Amino acid sequence: MSTPATTLANVVEILERLRARRPLVHCLTNQVVKGFTANVLLALGAAPAMVEHPDEAGQFAGIADALLVNVGTLDEAQMAAIRVAMPAANAAQRPWVFDPVAVGPLGVRTRFASDVLAHRPTVIRGNASEVMALAGLAGGGRGVDSGAESTVAREAARTLARQTGGAVLVTGQTDYAIDSAREVAAANGHILMTRVTGVGCAMGAINAACLAVADSPLAACVATAVLLGLAGERAAAVAARPGSFAVALLDALDALDADTVRAHGRIC
Amino acid sequence: MSTPATTLANVVEILERLRARRPLVHCLTNQVVKGFTANVLLALGAAPAMVEHPDEAGQFAGIADALLVNVGTLDEAQMAAIRVAMPAANAAQRPWVFDPVAVGPLGVRTRFASDVLAHRPTVIRGNASEVMALAGLAGGGRGVDSGAESTVAREAARTLARQTGGAVLVTGQTDYAIDSAREVAAANGHILMTRVTGVGCAMGAINAACLAVADSPLAACVATAVLLGLAGERAAAVAARPGSFAVALLDALDALDADTVRAHGRIC
Amino acid sequence: MSTPATTLANVVEILERLRARRPLVHCLTNQVVKGFTANVLLALGAAPAMVEHPDEAGQFAGIADALLVNVGTLDEAQMAAIRVAMPAANAAQRPWVFDPVAVGPLGVRTRFASDVLAHRPTVIRGNASEVMALAGLAGGGRGVDSGAESTVAREAARTLARQTGGAVLVTGQTDYAIDSAREVAAANGHILMTRVTGVGCAMGAINAACLAVADSPLAACVATAVLLGLAGERAAAVAARPGSFAVALLDALDALDADTVRAHGRIC
Numbered sequence: 001m002s003t004p005a006t007t008l009a010n011v012v013e014i015l016e017r018l019r020a021r022r023p024l025v026h027c028l029t030n031q032v033v034k035g036f037t038a039n040v041l042l043a044l045g046a047a048p049a050m051v052e053h054p055d056e057a058g059q060f061a062g063i064a065d066a067l068l069v070n071v072g073t074l075d076e077a078q079m080a081a082i083r084v085a086m087p088a089a090n091a092a093q094r095p096w097v098f099d100p101v102a103v104g105p106l107g108v109r110t111r112f113a114s115d116v117l118a119h120r121p122t123v124i125r126g127n128a129s130e131v132m133a134l135a136g137l138a139g140g141g142r143g144v145d146s147g148a149e150s151t152v153a154r155e156a157a158r159t160l161a162r163q164t165g166g167a168v169l170v171t172g173q174t175d176y177a178i179d180s181a182r183e184v185a186a187a188n189g190h191i192l193m194t195r196v197t198g199v200g201c202a203m204g205a206i207n208a209a210c211l212a213v214a215d216s217p218l219a220a221c222v223a224t225a226v227l228l229g230l231a232g233e234r235a236a237a238v239a240a241r242p243g244s245f246a247v248a249l250l251d252a253l254d255a256l257d258a259d260t261v262r263a264h265g266r267i268c
Numbered sequence: 269m270s271t272p273a274t275t276l277a278n279v280v281e282i283l284e285r286l287r288a289r290r291p292l293v294h295c296l297t298n299q300v301v302k303g304f305t306a307n308v309l310l311a312l313g314a315a316p317a318m319v320e321h322p323d324e325a326g327q328f329a330g331i332a333d334a335l336l337v338n339v340g341t342l343d344e345a346q347m348a349a350i351r352v353a354m355p356a357a358n359a360a361q362r363p364w365v366f367d368p369v370a371v372g373p374l375g376v377r378t379r380f381a382s383d384v385l386a387h388r389p390t391v392i393r394g395n396a397s398e399v400m401a402l403a404g405l406a407g408g409g410r411g412v413d414s415g416a417e418s419t420v421a422r423e424a425a426r427t428l429a430r431q432t433g434g435a436v437l438v439t440g441q442t443d444y445a446i447d448s449a450r451e452v453a454a455a456n457g458h459i460l461m462t463r464v465t466g467v468g469c470a471m472g473a474i475n476a477a478c479l480a481v482a483d484s485p486l487a488a489c490v491a492t493a494v495l496l497g498l499a500g501e502r503a504a505a506v507a508a509r510p511g512s513f514a515v516a517l518l519d520a521l522d523a524l525d526a527d528t529v530r531a532h533g534r535i536c
Numbered sequence: 537m538s539t540p541a542t543t544l545a546n547v548v549e550i551l552e553r554l555r556a557r558r559p560l561v562h563c564l565t566n567q568v569v570k571g572f573t574a575n576v577l578l579a580l581g582a583a584p585a586m587v588e589h590p591d592e593a594g595q596f597a598g599i600a601d602a603l604l605v606n607v608g609t610l611d612e613a614q615m616a617a618i619r620v621a622m623p624a625a626n627a628a629q630r631p632w633v634f635d636p637v638a639v640g641p642l643g644v645r646t647r648f649a650s651d652v653l654a655h656r657p658t659v660i661r662g663n664a665s666e667v668m669a670l671a672g673l674a675g676g677g678r679g680v681d682s683g684a685e686s687t688v689a690r691e692a693a694r695t696l697a698r699q700t701g702g703a704v705l706v707t708g709q710t711d712y713a714i715d716s717a718r719e720v721a722a723a724n725g726h727i728l729m730t731r732v733t734g735v736g737c738a739m740g741a742i743n744a745a746c747l748a749v750a751d752s753p754l755a756a757c758v759a760t761a762v763l764l765g766l767a768g769e770r771a772a773a774v775a776a777r778p779g780s781f782a783v784a785l786l787d788a789l790d791a792l793d794a795d796t797v798r799a800h801g802r803i804c
Contacts, residue, residue: 032318034568034662038733049638050568053607056642062604063641073320075345077611102317106324107330195522197306197316225521242311244516250779254731298572300586321602341588343613370585371601374592465574465584510579511786 005182008265012258014214014223015171019045025213026064026089027052027205028082030072032100033198036246037068040202043253044068044227046209052077058084065212066203069097070105071109079112086119095122095211099204104133113137117163124160124231125169125204127226128153135159154178162197167217169207169224171200177221184222187266188229195242196249203228226265231256273450274490280526282482282491286425287313291480294332294357295473296350296370298340299362301466305336309469311521314477320345326352333480335364336473337384347380354387363390363479365488367472372401377424378453381405382471385431389484392428392504393492396421403427422446435485437492438477439468445489452490455534463510464517471496475526488524494533501522501532541718544760544801546630548794550750550759555581555634559748562587562600562625562742564618566608566637569734572782573604576738579789580763582745588613594620601748604741605652607645615648617762631658631756632745635740640669649673653699658753660696661705661740661760662702664689671695690714703753707736707764713757718798720758724765731778739764762801767792769800 003029024047029037038048046138052061054077061067067083067089089096099122114137124134135156156179157168167179174185193199207224214220234255278497292315295512297305306316319328322345329335337350337359357364366389371381382405392402403424435447443454461467475492482488502523503516560583563571573718574584581688587596597603603625607620625632631683634657639649644766650673660670671692678795711722727734743760750756771784 030318031299031320031567032306032316035303035571035733039778039782042731042733050566050609051638051642052567053611053644055644056610059643074324075316075321077613082346102319106319107327108321108323132425136452195310197310241522242307243515243522246307246518247515247779247783250782251777252779253789254779257768298586299567299588300574300584303571335796341586342592343589346614370587372588375595376589416710463578465571497627509787509790510575511783511790514575516784 004184005178006184006219006267008262008267010219011223011265012261014210014219015256015258015261017213017229018209020211022047023065023209024049025066025068025208025212026060026085028052028057028078028085029068029070029201029205031113032073033201036198037202037205039250040253041205041209041251044206044209048064048205051142054080054084057081058088061085061088061094064094065214066094066208068099068208069121070099070101070201070204071103071112072101072201073107074112079220082116083162085136086116088150090119095120095217097123097125097208097210098131098210100126100134101200101201103130110137113219120159120164121164122211123164123169123207123221124164125171125207129173131160131168131170132156154183162258167221170220171225173202175225175229177218177225179218181247184218185268186222186225186229188226188233188238188264190232192236192245193232196246222267225268226261227256230260272452272535274445274452274487274535276530276535277444278487279491279494280529281535282478282487283495283526283529285299285481286477287351289481290315290334291477292317293334293336293473293480294328294353295336295475296320296325296346296353297336297338297469302468304466304468305473306356307518308521309473311518312474312477313494316473322348322352325349329353329356329362330360332362334362334476335405336367336476337389338366338367338369338469338472339371339380340369340469342377342380347358350384354384358387363476363485365389365391365472365476366394367469367477368392368394368398368402371398378405385448388432388434390434390479391475391489392432393439395439395473398426399436399438402426422451435489437489439471439493443493443497445486445493447486450486453536454490454493454497456494456501457530459506460498460504460510460513461500477530490521490535494529495524496533498528498532539728540720540803542713542755542803544798544803547729547759547762547801548748549764550755551792551794551797553749554745557749558583558644559603559745560585560599561602561741561744561748562596562621563586563604564593564614564621565606565737566742572734573705573738573741575786576789577741577745578660580742580745581785584741588617590616591735593617596650597624597630598628599620600630602630602744604635605632605657605742606635606637606740608637608737608781609638610645610648618652618708622652625679626655631744631753633657633659633661633740633744633747635662635737636662636666636670639666639738641803646673656700656702656745658702659743659757660700661703661707661743667704667706667770668692690719692722703757705757707739707761711761711765713754713761715754718747718754720754721804722758722761722765724769724800726763726768728772728774728778728781729768732782758803762803763792766796
């Protein structure tokens, strides 16, 4: 077994930079998870901001350290904001994450996703179905497949990474960080993370925060998977049901430290 | 005292089907409670989704197992989404719940409620004032009455149930599940449920989830009242103040089981 | 050291009136904090409502006991609602609070803030940068200053108070309640309050609730700073990390009583 392209030492470095630099993440995300996403970023040590007016979103994309685009509850006003924020982030050399929630089965967001891809997101974070649907739009994949094999999603992710020049984080029981040349698997996490709304969406926000301080998109993806997964494991150790687990998850993000990452992070 | 039209055995059956089938509930609900509503559904064992773009809401109403329409923060964009979702749910034979928040005193939503009623919601869930206001729109009630007697709301509920062909859940200290021919009273619950935002709105979402697996609208209403009320009682047994109560309520929804329903459910 | 213009006895009186009268606060606030704001008001003993449709917001401003205008995620629809709510609140002699989130660096909200000021909010609540930016709009201040000295913000606050005829609450490590003639400093609070999203925004909502029952805008500002600050201190005594702190803060608002205010309130 070879050494992974990104190591736990890199994850520790990203965590320490997050706490030192406190990156400001501009979140254009869905209406269900805005509060929880902001609390996740604050707990981890980053700073959130949601600026949705189309005439402010472009200006703010250049002020913030990173941008998150999540299409979970996409509407016309938010599409207008995203359309100006993406090129503004690129012009200001700010990294950004695209979370293609439910792209594939739903029409408006699937068509919109093609436009988003054309702006070349630094990172795409999605589950296997979403990543395959996106790759289908990009002309190199198979489209949605409900019985999605991880292997297929990994091929789709590599196709997307080649197209964007960035990285893709395919999330599931094992998370895969993939760029055009490399792949790292991360195995931290807990099933209770699927019982709280917004954990997946908050992962995109964490990814944006990590991007603001990481040396590469791949390293940011690996750090995201390990840090959130570890916090989930720690939270599950003290809370067995979803209400108290959500609270414990925020506490665990705040409590994350280098020793925990080194001792319990699982990447290969 | 006669046997209620729906028994605790029916409530148990609905709970077990919820956990087994995990119905997907399309929530077109208000901006204050979206996150909490999603967490309530996840804690109970159902799956939430909020799809608000008018060009996606109709498509999604046919994919989801049930629909919730809550007008608490109604705006033009959401009205457009609701207008396409209702007939789409009906065409796909998906049950749906209408929660007429603050209908009566406020103009836009009261006029809109007439349109909603014309689509014949499977269940209407509201407090006494809202149910009476709705019945007034339907031509058979007295309109809003701030000193609302439960008896009057029950008559209004029966009028509405005859018009829609479905059921009405009138909520308060005692909850009444009413259809054109039958009435069941449910007496579970705790006063702390009124100190957390969104508990009433989440009740509409639970009702939609129950409808997706129940044998009748009336049975779904009774199960909703008993399951949420029991969770409230259990939560109040471990948390005496509203912040910790809200967390404990989610944990209690997750912990609900057949034995608890049989031992502590109160219907007549 | 002279007696402050508002005493802890005044704070106690406001708290007791809040619990007795349960003022209804109309919150036109940002999308990130709606649920938390509602829960803060409920925990303290007030009642929240969010009515955002422009054709209902004016009507509701006259029904509610106080109004909150927070521009954190301002969009066109919300601007339309705020434009009708402000004059409606004034016409019905309802007090209202303006929270100028991020006014200064961002264009749309900064221009909009000039319109809001023209309606003379009863209270303006902001941090030093926001208050100075607002005063700059009003022609009497220096505009945004990132290394904002409290002293400068206090001068800007007094300029604003003279213009509106109301009061200004400048929040920070020490909070300053300022009207055209008087100033009271309040020193309660805890650093964890900055690690939970919406604590500052909820402060505006508490201020609106206090205004509904207070004898003067200045007294409402002092009560707001003391009550929320004390709840933060109490919460930090039982919760050391942000997830559990947010829960404990709601519990502490519910638990606040006259003895706690008298024993631990810090104003001068």
